[in-house]
Amino acid sequence: MGFMSVLSFAHKLIGERLQPGDRAIDATAGTGQDTLFLARISGRRGQVYAFDIQSEALALTRKRLDREQEARLAEVTLLERSHAELEEALPGELRGTVGAIMFNLGYLPAEGADANVITLTDSTLAALKSSLRLLRPRGIITIVLYPGHAGGDAEANAVEQWAASLPASTGQAIVYRQIQKPTAPYLIAIEKR
Numbered sequence: 001m002g003f004m005s006v007l008s009f010a011h012k013l014i015g016e017r018l019q020p021g022d023r024a025i026d027a028t029a030g031t032g033q034d035t036l037f038l039a040r041i042s043g044r045r046g047q048v049y050a051f052d053i054q055s056e057a058l059a060l061t062r063k064r065l066d067r068e069q070e071a072r073l074a075e076v077t078l079l080e081r082s083h084a085e086l087e088e089a090l091p092g093e094l095r096g097t098v099g100a101i102m103f104n105l106g107y108l109p110a111e112g113a114d115a116n117v118i119t120l121t122d123s124t125l126a127a128l129k130s131s132l133r134l135l136r137p138r139g140i141i142t143i144v145l146y147p148g149h150a151g152g153d154a155e156a157n158a159v160e161q162w163a164a165s166l167p168a169s170t171g172q173a174i175v176y177r178q179i180q181k182p183t184a185p186y187l188i189a190i191e192k193r
Contacts, residue, residue: 006187010142021045022099027083032061034102039073046074084123086130098134106146121155135192148183
């Protein structure tokens, strides 16, 4: 038996903290895997907001959610906007109340998707700063990073430096990484104080 994948570990960390009825955000909807996970955990009384700049990603997410019609899912709002616009796009009363925010950076891993459309360092850092303001105390941010593609290494380094520079009074950060493979995906998780 090996270690958990970075995505499975992100889900484990969030699953230990997010409760039915909670609010959650998928900052990078992609194919909808994390959106569906958050909607299941938050349950019928919960709310999930999923962001992506690509309409194709939101269509894939909607399709995945629609296949789960019988499940007791949270209300999900899909937003075709950049994750850098989290605070502007969401109702003001969410500030300080969100239980979990997931980031799965890189590009849309779907057949026919344009692999040149990637998350960018500046917008990701802006989104992470907003995320800290949106989280409630003991809320969690998970960030899956992909240093193995063009642009992914610079984004991963910037995110890691940002997380390392957080004051302990703001939150604590961990890294989950296979250190023998420097280009393999890895996870940074931040728990807000």
